Amino acid sequence: MRNASHEAKLGATAQGGLGVHVRGVRHNFNGVNVIGHADVQVKSGGFLAIVGDSGGGKTTLLRLIGGLIAPSSGEIIFTAPSQRAANESASERMHATTAQRPAVGTRASDISFCFQEGRLLPWRNVLENVALPLELRGTPAQERRDAARDMLAKMQLSDSENKMPAQLSGGMRMRVAMARALVTRPKLLLLDEPFGALDEVTRLALDEELRQLWLDTATTAILVTHSIQEAVSLAQEVVVMRGKPGRTLPAIVIDVPKDAAHRTSMQFVALCERVYQQMTLQTHEVAGVAR
Amino acid sequence: MKNILRVALPPIFTAMALLVAWEIAVVVFKPAAYLLPSPLAILRAANIDSRQLLNATLSTAISAGLGFVIAAVVGMVCASVLSQSQFLQRGLYPLASLFQMVPLVAIAPLLVIWFGYGLSATVASAAIVAVFPVLANTLDGLRSTDPGLRELFRIYNANRFTRWWKLELPSATPNIVTGLRIAAGLAVIGTVVGEFVSGYAGENAPLGMVVLASMRSARTDLVFAAVALSAAVGFILFGAVSFLGWLSLRKWHASTLSR
Numbered sequence: 001m002r003n004a005s006h007e008a009k010l011g012a013t014a015q016g017g018l019g020v021h022v023r024g025v026r027h028n029f030n031g032v033n034v035i036g037h038a039d040v041q042v043k044s045g046g047f048l049a050i051v052g053d054s055g056g057g058k059t060t061l062l063r064l065i066g067g068l069i070a071p072s073s074g075e076i077i078f079t080a081p082s083q084r085a086a087n088e089s090a091s092e093r094m095h096a097t098t099a100q101r102p103a104v105g106t107r108a109s110d111i112s113f114c115f116q117e118g119r120l121l122p123w124r125n126v127l128e129n130v131a132l133p134l135e136l137r138g139t140p141a142q143e144r145r146d147a148a149r150d151m152l153a154k155m156q157l158s159d160s161e162n163k164m165p166a167q168l169s170g171g172m173r174m175r176v177a178m179a180r181a182l183v184t185r186p187k188l189l190l191l192d193e194p195f196g197a198l199d200e201v202t203r204l205a206l207d208e209e210l211r212q213l214w215l216d217t218a219t220t221a222i223l224v225t226h227s228i229q230e231a232v233s234l235a236q237e238v239v240v241m242r243g244k245p246g247r248t249l250p251a252i253v254i255d256v257p258k259d260a261a262h263r264t265s266m267q268f269v270a271l272c273e274r275v276y277q278q279m280t281l282q283t284h285e286v287a288g289v290a291r
Numbered sequence: 292m293k294n295i296l297r298v299a300l301p302p303i304f305t306a307m308a309l310l311v312a313w314e315i316a317v318v319v320f321k322p323a324a325y326l327l328p329s330p331l332a333i334l335r336a337a338n339i340d341s342r343q344l345l346n347a348t349l350s351t352a353i354s355a356g357l358g359f360v361i362a363a364v365v366g367m368v369c370a371s372v373l374s375q376s377q378f379l380q381r382g383l384y385p386l387a388s389l390f391q392m393v394p395l396v397a398i399a400p401l402l403v404i405w406f407g408y409g410l411s412a413t414v415a416s417a418a419i420v421a422v423f424p425v426l427a428n429t430l431d432g433l434r435s436t437d438p439g440l441r442e443l444f445r446i447y448n449a450n451r452f453t454r455w456w457k458l459e460l461p462s463a464t465p466n467i468v469t470g471l472r473i474a475a476g477l478a479v480i481g482t483v484v485g486e487f488v489s490g491y492a493g494e495n496a497p498l499g500m501v502v503l504a505s506m507r508s509a510r511t512d513l514v515f516a517a518v519a520l521s522a523a524v525g526f527i528l529f530g531a532v533s534f535l536g537w538l539s540l541r542k543w544h545a546s547t548l549s550r
Contacts, residue, residue, distance in 0.1 A: 068446065113446055119439045122543045123461045136447040136457075164543050 017045040017220030018110060018187040019079030025071045027060060034060050035071075036245035042222060042237070044079060047214055048251075049223045049231035049238045051275060057246030058224045059192055065222060066111055066190050078188075109137060112186035116193040118177040120165040127152065127161040130180045137184070151183045154216075155209070171202035178210065182217060189214070191223040195230070207234055211258065228275045232256070233263055238271075240278040249278050328512040333519070336512035343501070344513075348520045350497040351482055354410055355524055358417020359478035363471055365418070366425025371455060373426075374433035384430070391423040395481060399488040408489050413497065416485025421474035428470030432463025465544050468536030475532045479525035498524075 022040040026033070035057040042048040050058050063069050065076055112133075120129045127148050128135075134144035152158050155175055165173055174194060181189060194210070195203040211234055214221050225231050231238045237251040252274055256267045310330045317329035324332065337344055369387075373380045399416055406412040436459045444454050486499025496504070498521045505513035541547045 066446070068442070109448075113443075115439065115443075117439055119437075119443050121440065121458070121461070123464070133447050136444070136449050136453060166543055166545075166548055 016080075016187065016218050019044040019046075020065060020188065020220065020222070021077040021079065022061070022065065023075050023077065025061070025064060025074030025076065027057070027064060027069070028072045029060070033245040035064075036243065036247045038064075038074070038241075038246070038248045040239055040248055041251070042220055045218050045220055046237070047211075047221045047223070047235045049225060049235035050241055050248075051225055051228060051231045051238060051279065052241030052246065053243075053279075054226060056241050056244065058241050061241065061246070061248075062190050062192050062222065062224050065188075066113055109184060110187040112181040112184055112189050114174075114177055114181040114189065114191045114194045116196045118165075118173040120173060120176060120180075122165050125162050125164055126157065126168070126176050129165070129176060130183050133180060133184045148179075148183055151179045155179050155213075169202075170198050171206060174198065174206060175209070178206075178213065182213060182219075185217065186219055189219050189221045191221065191225075193225055194223070196226065203230070210234065228272050228279070229263065232268060232271050232275060233258065238275050240275060242279065242281060249281075252278070325509045325511045328515060333512045333515045336510070337516040340513060340516075343496075344516060344520060346495050347498045347501045347517065348524060350410075350495050351479070351486065351499065351521060352524045352527075354413040354485070354497065355417050355479045355482040355528060357410075357414045358481060359421055359475060359528060361414065361418040362421035362474050362478060363425055366422045366470065366474070367429050367467065369422075370426050370429035370433060371460075373430055374459065375451065375455070380430075387423065387426060395420050395484050396488075399485055402485065403489040406489070408491050412489035413482050413485035413499075416489075417478040417481035420481035420484075421478040424473040424477065425467070425470040428466045428473075429463055432466025433459045435466075436462045464536075464539055465546060468532070468540065471532045472529060472536065475528040476525050479521060479528065483521050 020040070020042050022038050025035060025038040027035040027038075038057075038061055040048065040050070040061070050061060052058050060069070064071050121132065124132070127145065130151055131144040131148035134147055135141075139147070149158070149161065152161055155178070157172075157175060157179060160168065160172065160176070165176070168176065178194070191210075195206050198206065207230055210221075214234075223231065223234060232254055235254055237253055239251045240249045241247065242249060252271065254271055256262055256265060256271060262268050314329050314331060317327060317332075328336070373383060395416065398419070399412075402412045402415050402419075406415055433455075440458055440462070441454070444458050449457070482497075483499040483502075486497045487503060490497055490500035490503070492500060492504065498517045501517040502514050502521075505511070505517065537547055
């Protein structure tokens with residue numbers, strides 16, 4: 001199932017995120033055109049948010065990028081981080097070139113997903129849930145437990161390692177899901193409405209935690225959300241997806257400093273306003289902006 | 292401990308009250324002993340023949356237990372195989388359910404022809420009635436695995452065996468426990484039916500034979516005793532399975548958490 005040479009290329013760069021370039025992607029599902037045209041780019045280690053109407057193809061786009069489904073047409077290109085390559089050994093540097101992958105069936109272990117429902121195994125405790133990706137990859141028991149414990153410690157979840165998912169609040173469950181997504185040290189983190197089901201206070205706290213984790217791990221992150229504020233406060237660039245079939249609009253660069261009070265700054269509000277305007281464009285206007 | 296008492300006391304009280312009412316009714320109305328012996332009379336008769344009854348109970352319990360284990364293994368293995376292939380499922384599952392419709396009493400003589408008189412025929416009889424609930428419930432459980440979790444395992448490139456062992460089987464545990472609990476009761480019924488047809492007299496005659504022999508000699512008190520003991524065998528098997536099920540689910544499943 002896996003493309004071995006592709007794996008090798010992706011695996012060669014031990015640190016840093018993957019660059020992703022979605023070029024002219026169109027996708028049909030069961031004869032219905034879900035994505036009309038998607039052009040999205042995120043640089044290595046970047047943070048991109050995709051916002052848009054529900055049912056507008058955001059999640060489908062994320063699944064296409066993650067290789068869970070193959071696009072009907074267009075291509076998705078992955079780029080290994082180039083500036084980091086200088087620090088790597090010579091042999092690794094050779095591989096630090098552009099890697100293209102046919103998205104069908106190839107799920108590189110460098111890509112991690114985080115879903116809204118958390119998707120924890122209810123019969124496993126927190127530690128065993130976090131260790132799951134490593135377990136399925138064949139990592140020895142002690143090694144994967146150590147890695148999971150490290151991740152839990154980093155997220156201040158160590159006290160909960162023996163708890164079962166049913167004993168956790170919704171927010172805690174999402175944090176465990178995040179720990180699981182990050183335990184493999186992914187180079188690309190795909191987040192599908194991760195905090196969509198949480199209350200506002202928890203959501204703000206987890207947004208901040210996610211941002212911190214993204215900074216620490218230097219992974220590339222793509223977040224699908226319906227919250228404009230969440231998108232603008234987390235991402236470096238926001239792409240709006242509109243219409244049926246969905247089309248991506250040109251990215252909006254978020255150049256607001258992300259300090260504690262940034263959510264109330266005039267700049268932040270103005271950027272939210274810009275995203276909002278794109279989200280409320282009439283259908284005929286969408287076609288004009290998108291091309 | 293308090294919880295156990297709260298659950299156990301009401302049925303115990305009800306049973307005691309019914310037995311007392313029965314005893315009083317027999318004392319008052321004095322029915323013939325071969326029609327309805329009193330609970331105390333049954334107890335006395337059972338005490339006199341305790342050795343034979345104990346052997347019979349043991350023999351029935353062994354046959355029901357073996358039949359149950361065979362049904363559990365065969366049911367779970369078959370369900371696991373069927374769950375991996377739509378083709379097999381469509382071809383075999385309807386036949387399996389049809390098989391369930393054949394009355395056991397009617398095929399019991401066949402079992403005697405194939406297995407001869409004695410333990411193997413009664414074990415087979417127990418296994419045959421007990422296997423279907425295990426198969427059906429396990430298959431249901433395996434098939435209703437959360438699609439989100441399935442996708443998760445797909446993302447992690449888990450192979451078929453890993454997916455079955457680490458995802459589908461654990462997630463089917465509640466259904467499997469349900470199937471096994473039903474099977475526990477059925478295994479005893481299957482055993483006794485088998486004993487009616489293939490049983491044997493003598494030292495280790497099983498409960499089914501005790502019922503038949505006592506009926507022929509109008510020892511209704513012994514019939515009652517044997518019936519009560521076979522019910523007890525079923526109850527113990529059911530209890531053991533329920534306890535194991537509770538052990539495997541207590542930490543995570545809603546059926547055990549909410550209490």
